Amino acid sequence: MSSENQAGSRTSPEATARVLLLAGTAEARALSLAVRGVELVTSLAGVTEDPARYGGTVRRGGFGGVAGLARYLQTAGIAAVVDATHPFAAQMTAHAVAACGLAHVPLLRLERPAWVAGPQDDWHAFDSVAAAVAALPAGAVGFVAAGRSASALEPGPSARLVLRMIEAPGPLAPEVQVIRARPPFSVEDEVALFEARGITHLLCKNAGGGPGRTKLDAARRLGLPVHMVARPRAPECTQVETVAAARAWLDRVAKPTGDAANSP
Ligand code: NAP
Numbered sequence: 612m613s614s615e616n617q618a619g620s621r622t623s624p625e626a627t628a629r630v631l632l633l634a635g636t637a638e639a640r641a642l643s644l645a646v647r648g649v650e651l652v653t654s655l656a657g658v659t660e661d662p663a664r665y666g667g668t669v670r671r672g673g674f675g676g677v678a679g680l681a682r683y684l685q686t687a688g689i690a691a692v693v694d695a696t697h698p699f700a701a702q703m704t705a706h707a708v709a710a711c712g713l714a715h716v717p718l719l720r721l722e723r724p725a726w727v728a729g730p731q732d733d734w735h736a737f738d739s740v741a742a743a744v745a746a747l748p749a750g751a752v753g754f755v756a757a758g759r760s761a762s763a764l765e766p767g768p769s770a771r772l773v774l775r776m777i778e779a780p781g782p783l784a785p786e787v788q789v790i791r792a793r794p795p796f797s798v799e800d801e802v803a804l805f806e807a808r809g810i811t812h813l814l815c816k817n818a819g820g821g822p823g824r825t826k827l828d829a830a831r832r833l834g835l836p837v838h839m840v841a842r843p844r845a846p847e848c849t850q851v852e853t854v855a856a857a858r859a860w861l862d863r864v865a866k867p868t869g870d871a872a873n874s875p
Contacts, residue, residue, distance in 0.1 A: 626650075628690035628865040631683075633707060634665060637820065638721055639695035641854045643667050649865045652687065656703070658759070660778060680710035689714075691865045693857055694848075695721040699758075699816050701843035708846040717864045720850040721857045723819040725842060726827060733836045740764065743814045743838035744772065754810040756826055757840070773808050795822045801829030814838040 629650045632643055643653045643666035651667030654674075674680035684692070694707040704720065711718035728734040737743040740757045741764065747753050749769035755761045756775050765784045766772045772787045774780070780789060790804075804810075813830040815823075817839055830837050851857050 629688055630861060630865050631687070631689045631692045632667060633692065633694045633696050633703060635696050635700060636723075637822070638723055638854055638857075639693075640665055642693065642695060642721065642857050645854060645858060646861060649690075649861060652689070656700075674706075674710075677706050677709040677713070680706055681713040684710060684714040684716050689716055691861065692716055692718045693721055693861070694718060695857070698722055698725070698818055698842045701845060704845045708848050711848075718848050719857060719860050719864075720845070720848050721854070722850060722852065724852050725817045725819045726824065726839075728837075728839075729831070731831050732827070733834070734839045735836060737838055737840050740814065740816065740840050743840055744770075746838060747812055747814075751811045752809050753812045753814050753838070754805060754808065754826075756813070756815045756823075758816075773810065796825050798825045798828045798832070801826045802832055805829055805833055805835065810835065812836050812838060814840075816840040817842050 627648065627650045629652060630646070632639060632651055632653045634640065634643065634653050634655050639653070640663055643651060646666065653665045653667035653669045655662055655665070655669060655671045656673065657671035674683050683689070692707060692711055694704055696703045707718055735746070737746065740755070740760060744753065744755070744764050744766055747766060747770040751770040753766065753770060753772050754775070755764065755772055759776065759778070759780070761774045761776065764772060764787065766786050770786070773790060774787060775790045775792055777791065777793050779791060783789065813826060813835055815826065815837070827837065849860070851860060
């Protein structure tokens, strides 16, 4: 459950609309800093020790599942929710859809477009990071850019893994090395790293976005195969791809009068 700054009940129907932003991405951060004319509550999962600076009143920690989030929406008087969590934060997204349905609160999903392979790319699709690792051929050295979840990976006896992570993981298998680093990384940096470590395959989740693309450009430049983990399926809801479109949606649905609050 939340550890700080829970929003209290809204007392006046004339007051500025209170909006819940489910954060944890660069887009969420940009929206939190750009949004005007609403009272923003920015929610972080609380898993990162040193999170980036966000706008709005920041709260941290889970809500306690669908029922907890639906209760929070009602008691905090939330007029609209923007789910700008990471494309792989599937549980939070599913909970947001279910809880907003229960509480009759309009919901927008802000999700950056997925990366798409070009003619020079050699991509292979997988539905989990574990499956992408299991498909490495004997003698491969896989570079894994997949966040915290990667620390549980075991490459098997004939391959090696190099993981890049922001925060230190727990104990790892002997065939796994870790590089601790924080983005952004240039294409040149990625090429140099892959060459220095003898990387033969890139393994990553299809997170999308400009800054994270550089590893794919480096793999293309070096002719490396990419084991790409597809995004998890999410329940349907109104969706946009840009911060500007999310702001426009908020302008429409989170007006103080509440007249438009139930429009799609
Ligand atoms: P997840 O599996 O979808 O969610 C697990 C639980 O964490 C949720 O059920 C919820 O707990 C809580 N939670 C997640 N996001 C939250 C938020 N913004 N505010 C409050 N509670 C939240 O999520 P995840 O994949 O562990 O990701 C956690 C956070 O890291 C998210 O904010 C996400 O945007 C960010 N992130 C994830 C990835 C990734 O690859 N998965 C990458 C970069 C950043 P309750 O059920 O108790 O409400």
